[in-house]
Structures are given as C-alpha cells and as structure tokens.
Amino acid sequence: MVGKFITFEGIDGAGKSTHIAFVADLLKAQGKRVVVTREPGGTPLGEKLRDLLLHEKMHLETEALLMFAARREHLAQVIEPALARGDWVISDRFTDATFAYQGGGRKLAIDKLTALEQWVHPNLQPDLTLLFDVPLEVARARLDATRELDKFEQEKADFFDATRREYLRRAAEFPGRFRVIDSTRSIPVIQEELASLVRGI
Numbered sequence: 001m002v003g004k005f006i007t008f009e010g011i012d013g014a015g016k017s018t019h020i021a022f023v024a025d026l027l028k029a030q031g032k033r034v035v036v037t038r039e040p041g042g043t044p045l046g047e048k049l050r051d052l053l054l055h056e057k058m059h060l061e062t063e064a065l066l067m068f069a070a071r072r073e074h075l076a077q078v079i080e081p082a083l084a085r086g087d088w089v090i091s092d093r094f095t096d097a098t099f100a101y102q103g104g105g106r107k108l109a110i111d112k113l114t115a116l117e118q119w120v121h122p123n124l125q126p127d128l129t130l131l132f133d134v135p136l137e138v139a140r141a142r143l144d145a146t147r148e149l150d151k152f153e154q155e156k157a158d159f160f161d162a163t164r165r166e167y168l169r170r171a172a173e174f175p176g177r178f179r180v181i182d183s184t185r186s187i188p189v190i191q192e193e194l195a196s197l198v199r200g201i
C-alpha cells in the first residue's frame, strides 16, 4: 500500500485545524493508516522549537532557519518513516507556510526559502495541499473568539494580507497539488466538499 502526504494550510483562524480530524476519520474509514502531525512541531525537539518560534522575538532569518530545522527533524522522525511504511500523513502546515509567513508576511527573499527547501526536502512535496482561504476579518473574528494570541497571531493586517496573497500565489503556481477551500462557508458545507475530495483520492 502506498501512503500519501496531505497538508493543511491557511492564515491563522482560517479553520484548517477544525477539519483535520474529520479528514483523518474519512481516510481511516477507507481502511488507511493515518498519521496526524503538525508544524512547527511533530517531534519532541520540534515542539520545543515551536514554543520558541511562537513566543520569542528573533531575526526573520533565524525564524526561517528554525522552521526548516524543526522540519528536518519532523521529516526524519515522523513523515518519511510513515510514508515508507505506507501510512498516510496529514500535517497541519508544512513548507508552504514558510513561503507564506516568512516569505509573504515577513518579506524574506523567496530564493533563500527555495534554497532551504531544496536542502531539506529536495524530493518530497505534498500529494495534496488543502488551502483554507478566508479574508483576514473573518479569520481575526474566529481567533479573537478563542484564546490568547501567539506571536504570529498578534501580527497586523498587512502581514496577514501578504501571507494570504503568497498562499494564493503558490496555489496558482502549483495547481496540481493545491485545492483552495472557501472557508467562509459553514463547517458542514466545507465538510461535504472535503468528503467528496477524499472519495476521489
């Protein structure tokens, strides 16, 4: 059995995490073994780096390098072994998030990120990337309703507009693996679309 690599992306508050367990359950119901994980994080070292990344101020290049350091560990410890076993992997964010947040949001040169991507995972891309897309005001209202905001969530509107634009630019650049989900709709309506997508996988 050959597993597939599915990533969930979107600006903070877009609603991606809400749907991960739903998609995992659909795949399990099809008899697939599923590993659910997240970035930054997914390993003990990655979770420590996550804590730093989400709460400490740092130079933007340090931030990008730490994202890729956590990713290298995540690939080695979790993603690559799972795919090699034939499991399916669902990751709450992956490298598209670095292009969107550190590239789009923080304006770090895209060619530097491309070089890191080539170093860390030259031969692996997600088979499917679900981009949960909402205007900033919708995401912000959803976040405000939930919890204390981390370093990224406290960023200003310009940052999230640029992050969202870079996500959408990448979705247009890689139409074969991206599906843009209109996440302004209700949860049950989005789940109908996800169920139909998963049936076709």
Ligand SMILES: Nc1ncnc2c1ncn2[C@@H]1O[C@H](COP(=O)(O)OP(=O)(O)OP(=O)(O)O)[C@@H](O)[C@H]1O
Pocket: 010, 011, 012, 013, 014, 015, 016, 017, 018, 019, 132, 142, 143, 145, 146, 183, 184, 185, 186, 187, 190
């Ligand atoms: N389609 C939707 N309609 C209304 N509320 C939603 C929808 N999707 C998610 N929410 C709510 O919005 C909030 C944020 O959702 P969720 O945690 O899934 O977002 P997220 O994109 O994963 O954010 P983050 O990246 O910050 O974790 C939650 O309270 C969730 O219940």
Ligand SMILES: Cc1cn([C@H]2C[C@H](O)[C@@H](COP(=O)(O)O)O2)c(=O)[nH]c1=O
Pocket: 012, 038, 039, 040, 054, 067, 092, 093, 094, 095, 097, 098, 099, 101, 102, 152, 153
């Ligand atoms: C992988 C990755 C993540 N980020 C940012 C995006 C979010 O604000 C946080 C992760 O929190 P989540 O609510 O669990 O999604 O980290 C980033 O800036 N760059 C990345 O590569």
